[in-house]
Amino acid sequence: MPENNDGTTRPALSRRTFLKLAGAGVLGLTVAGQGLRILTARAESRTEATTAPIGKGKRLRRxxxxxxxxxxxxxxxxxxxxxxxxxxxxxxxxxxxxxxxxxxxxxxxxxxxxxxxxxxxxxxxxxxxxxxxxxxxxxxxxxxxxxxxxxxxxxxxxxxxxxxxxxxxxxxxxxxxxxxxxxxxxxxxxxxxxxxxxxxxxxxxxxxxxxxxxxxxxxxxxxxxxxxxxxxxxxxxxxxxxxxxxxxxxxxxxxxxxxxxxxxxxxxxxxxxxxxGRSPFTKGLKPVEWPWDKTTEGAKTWKRSSR
Amino acid sequence: MEAVKPVVDFEDRLEERAFSPLSHISAKYALLVAVLLVFIGLGVYAYQTQFREGLVVTGMRDRISWGLYVTMFVFFIGISMAGTLISAILRIAHAEWRLPITRMAEFVTVAALVIAPVFILLDMGQPTRLSNLFIFGRWQSPLTWDVFGLTTYLIGSAIYLYLALIPDLALCRDSKRLKSHPLKWLFKAFAVEWRGTHSQHHRLARTLGIFMIVIIPVAVSMHTVTSWIFAMTLREPWDSTMYAAYFVGGALYSGVGVLIILMAVLRKAFHLEEYFKLQHFKNLGYMLAAFSLIVMFFNVSEYVTEGFKLKGDMHLYLERMFVGPLAPYYWTYALSGMVLPALLVAIPATRRSIGFIVLAALLANIGMWIERYLIVVGGLSLPLQPYHPAIYSPTWVEWSLMAAGIAGFILLITLIVKIVPAVAVWEMLEHRKPKPVEEPVEELEQTRQPGLRVKLGSPFPEKPTPPVDGGRK
Amino acid sequence: MKGTIYRMLLLLCLALLAAWPVSAVFADSPAPAKLDLTAPSSGSVGDRLSLKALVSSATGEPMPGVVVVFKVSTSFMNTEDSVELGRATTDKQGVAAMTYVPHSSGDLSISASLSGDVKPAVKSASSVVKILEGPQQYDSEQIGVSVPGLGPWFLAVVMGGIWFVFLWAMAQLRQIFRDGQHSAAQKRTSRLENRHV
CATH class of the missing domain: 3.30.70.20 (Alpha-Beta Plaits)
Structure with a gap:
């Protein structure tokens, strides 16, 4: 066992060191647990089907x-x-x-x-x-x-x-x-x-x-x-x-x-x-229109390109 | 108050030159900081507008969805190559002329790496969700690689800068010149009890030696993943396997350029003419010319292979770039950004003048900025559906934030050169010291060094060596 | 020149006239009159069901060379329609056969009819097949290349290695600090000793 300066022995693992280690361990576990929780939560939310399977079976729509x-x-x-x-x-x-x-x-x-x-x-x-x-x-x-x-x-x-x-x-x-x-x-x-x-x-x-x-x-x-x-x-x-x-x-x-x-x-x-009954030489489309009122409060409209 | 002794020998003069910027602030300096702060203030105002209204206040739209911000990000990432290149590569190569300039190169790296991610933040539509990058980060995404790369490179560069700074911090701590410096406590805290003992020297040398080997692949990977942000998409102009090499080459080029400019500025500002000699400018100029040839080679390789096959819509892209609306940008970049800097260094008449070498560096950086703009905006402007190519014109918000970013970069360097010495004093002192005879172990190690010793001309006057303790007692 | 063309036209008319009785002979031959559909009574999704339609004349002779259309009545996205499954031509035995792989479950009503406008009309034949739901996904696309042994762990190891060097460098700083403290303490002691001496 290590000796103190005055010659008395002290435990190999002092209380201070033990508390430090325990604290670090708890912190580490919390962080790791949180990380795992986030990872698994993501996996769940991202594999959910959005549509019911076909019939009563398990086959998913494609x-x-x-x-x-x-x-x-x-x-x-x-x-x-x-x-x-x-x-x-x-x-x-x-x-x-x-x-x-x-x-x-x-x-x-x-x-x-x-x-x-x-x-x-x-x-x-x-x-x-x-x-x-x-x-x-x-x-x-x-x-x-x-x-x-x-x-x-x-x-x-x-x-x-x-x-x-x-x-x-x-x-x-x-x-x-x-x-x-x-x-x-x-x-x-x-x-x-x-x-x-x-x-x-x-x-x-x-x-x-x-x-x-x-x-x-x-x-x-x-x-x-x-x-x-x-x-x-x-x-x-x-x-x-x-x-x-x-x-x-x-x-x-x-x-x-x-x-x-x-x-x-x-x-x-x-x-x-x-x-x-369309001829390929009938060119041109009518432009699409957006029915929304452009003066909606706080709204900022924009165009396709900056000019 | 003791009278300042007349500066006599090399060591004392070096200390005087390196430490005097730390001890007083001139009016010019204050003015520069004020001007930079004005630019940053303008940027803050512009960003407030952008934060409130959304990215609608920029010139970016769905077809050209990245603009100046991403250009600036790539530009600063490129500049960050300077530190690693000069200090790590030249350190490995034992090029002794690097000694006065390594510190500055490391400043450039750290400052550029602090500013670069700011532009990613500016570019984000939802900047408050930045933490999502860490909470939900997908390791498969090129942007996540960039986050990994940037954090690693920034922290690595900061550690590297700090390691090489420790003995100088100790010099600052012990220097009589900085006795009443307000940051003395900082020097003391960060000098980690450096006493210059043999074991400390040995340990620091070993740590630096391993660190510089690790930092080089980190730097290369940083530029690689930055290029992969583009190369991992299916857009034809970006869809290139040589993009990583191209970006590394471009980064070396612009990094050296910025270093030359900074060297010239500090030389004037801090009267460091004795240490930043024409030879330094020439050596860096040679590197600049060499990297410009590499970038030219990449240009030729890229556009000849693409232009020969004209796959997909490449004909439209090349037409736009070589003779179309993007031609002024491209030819400015090609001629004044690549060819002219190389010529300025190659022609002996211009090479002999520091001014011309700085001009070459300046042109190189302007050219490389245009090149990044061409990559980002030019690449996005190639239409993927049948319509006329879109036009991008940045708004005042983008220009202001770009100016603020550059101002921030300059400010960081301006501040850092006032806090720590801009030249590696201890390394230069050590270089002048005679090899200690009482340390045969060190001698043995020296002789075991592989034949990498490159000596591109020592810039130091061959003076009789001063006494070992330098009269500093 | 003109005369030649007229002569050729005349010849063509004669040839057509000569051919007339031949087509009349075809018309007289037995017409398809009966259609029978054989299909399994049950199966499950993904099974290969063999559908056979026998086309015969009124006298019961097999009819070769007749195109049969197979259909199934279905309902999809609230739209009901009869969906064509495929077509087949009868062989010498008068049998048109096709393989149907059902992708839907339930009582499928499969029908066979003759293609085109057949006169006199032939009644289509139908049959109900009970299809059970299958367990496996039928449509699946493999995306990506999986290299054995390569995965995110590789990235983690590389990153971990680099960060280990960073931490190691920090640990070295600690050592430098201790060395400095040690040497300072030594100097102090020696100075103290000197003073005592």
């Missing part, structure tokens, strides 16, 4: 969309702006420059153009989820990429990573209609997200879970947007039901920027609106 470009004329025949985008804006109270589903006009090889309604591709190898530093955006087991705006720090790395430019930032306080205040925030509809966070198409997860079609599919006057489940192998545009796998194969479906390896869940059937 949501996907098919957009039949043969039936999309950019709402030229209806003489309106693209109805899918407008319905989405109204349904989700999107502030001015946001179009979660946006109709882009692509050049065709033989001249003329075709319209491509472009929602979030709900990639299965999502670049945005891969880069998020705080797991504020994640893939649900059903394959939908959602954003939790209560956690998002607004670094916009996901926006830089998205090769489809389908993520939008709340640059300021958006003007919202009064009815938006009645909705409690949830990542499945994102209504009530604070400024400084990222938003994007959520495949209307709150509606599909109760068997309703998303706003865009409901609004399409030509029923060009099919919404389906790869697990049950069915898709519907609200009028017809198709067998998803054969519908894709038989019509030569493709996915946007497939070579990037993002594995999107949105499929396109090639075409330029011929099934609804």
């Amino acid at each position: 949501w996907s969309a098919v957009i039949d470009l043969r039936r999309c004329d950019g709402c030229q025949s209806a003489g309106t702006a693209p109805q899918c985008a407008e319905a989405c804006i109204r349904g989700r109270f999107l502030p001015e420059p946001m179009q979660w589903i946006e109709v882009y006009e692509h050049e065709l090889p033989g001249g003329g153009t075709r319209f491509m309604p472009t929602p979030c591709m709900q990639c299965q190898n999502p670049p945005c989820v891969n880069v998020c530093p705080v797991a504020a955006t994640w893939s649900t087991p059903e394959g939908i990429v959602l954003i939790d705006q209560r956690r998002c720090i607004g670094c916009r790395l996901c926006m830089a990573a998205c090769p489809y430019e389908r993520r939008f930032f709340l640059w300021g306080d958006p003007p919202l209609p009064p009815e938006a205040a009645l909705v409690d925030y949830s990542p499945v509809h994102q209504i009530g997200a604070p400024k400084g966070t990222v938003m994007k198409c959520d495949f209307c997860t709150d509606m599909t879970s109760s068997g309703r079609l998303p706003y865009c599919a409901q609004a399409c006057p030509n029923n060009a947007i099919y919404f389906g489940d790869l697990e049950e192998d069915l898709a519907t545009n609200g009028r017809n039901v198709v067998m998803l796998s054969s519908f894709l194969s038989n019509n030569g479906a493709f996915r946007s920027k497939e070579d990037l390896g993002t594995k999107p869940r949105v499929y396109y059937i090639p075409g330029q609106g011929q099934d609804v």
